[in-house]
Structure formats: C-alpha cells, structure tokens
Amino acid sequence: GAVVSQHPSRVICKSGTSVKIECRSLDFQATTMFWYRQFPKQSLMLMATSNEGSKATYEQGVEKDKFLINHASLTLSTLTVTSAHPEDSSFYICSARDRGQGNEKLFFGSGTQLSVL
C-alpha cells in the first residue's frame, strides 16, 4: 500500500525555538495532506489541510502564524511550529490522500512526538 513518511519521529527542543516536521508521500502524489494533533489518550484533531501550490486551510482555533504549513510539491508538506512553548508539546500526525486510489483513502505518517522544554 501507499507509504507516508514522517520525520522526525521524536524531537525535543527548547522553548522559543522552531521545529519543522516533514511529511512525504513516497510512492504516490498527494495534492492534499492533513495535519493532526493528538494529546495523550485522546483522539486526532484536525489542525489544517495542506493543498499543493496554495495556502493551507486552518481549523478554527489553530493559529496559522504559529503552525506554518508549506506544501511546495506533490510529495512533500511541512509543518513548522514556530516559537514553540511547552503547551505545544504533543503528538503530530500527517496524512495524505492518494489521488490514484480515490478520495476516500487516507494514508498516515507514523507521527512526531514533540516535547518542548
């Protein structure tokens, strides 16, 4: 099946620094990618929808200047957590839709555990 690679899997950073998370579709083109946040023992919450070649669409309550999303190619979307603070510590997951397999299939990355000290 389609593979989505997410990197890094774990990152620890100091408060005030920025962290970039990459999400790559390895064997398919993804015009749309999604970024989720998951707190411990909770469900996935959609943060934003990343569209190739255009601005991302953010969910209500998600600060677009805080969580910068870039989707510059059909296989790569990045999420940058700017000026990270301890409350940004969370598990971040990306997913991508394979155009070739119909719109209903999403493939997920393996997630990134962000810890802000």
Add this chain to the structure above:
Amino acid sequence: AQTVTQSQPEMSVQEAETVTLSCTYDTSESDYYLFWYKQPPSRQMILVIRQEAYKQQNATENRFSVNFQKAAKSFSLKISDSQLGDAAMYFCAYRNTYNNNDMRFGAGTRLTVKP
C-alpha cells in the same frame, strides 16, 4: 456539524473470542464514508475497514466486519478470533463525500486482548 461518538473508552476480550466496538455518528448527509482505524502502541494509524454509506452490504476484511445501520446511524466493528496483535486504540471516523477534507474521529476505544 458531524460528530462521531464511541461510548466505550475501554474494552477487553479473551484471545480467540469475538468483540464488538460501538460507534454512532450524527449527520444530515446521505452520502458519506465511515472508517475504523487502528492505532497500536507504535501510534501508526492503520486503516482497518471502510464502508460507503450508499452500500447496504456490510464491509468485511478477514476477521473484521462491520454492522452498518444507516437509519440508526450506527457503525460497529466486530473482531472475530481476536489475536494479541489486535490490542490497540480503535478510532471510528466519518467523512462527508462532498467535503473530502472533513474527516471526523471518535474519541477512541482501547482494546485489550487477554491471552
């Protein structure tokens, strides 16, 4: 807004037995997709099974099957012959056919499989 409810935070099943996880959803749409995802300790989200709302036949994937009751807006997952590797968080999800970006997840059910 569409909501997905999983009323069982935790479930337990004996190895080789059958367990059913519940999911209900709320929508005013007639066309949509429903999914069950598995999230093992690795936290990788894995698609278990999906159902198109326009199909009356319940989806099955090997030991996994669903009981889709459209009128009742219910979408339960049955795991037969449970295996130790089935232990995970299970998330029910809904997606509108017309708004491909609007996928909603339930709160999840943690399944424990006892040897």
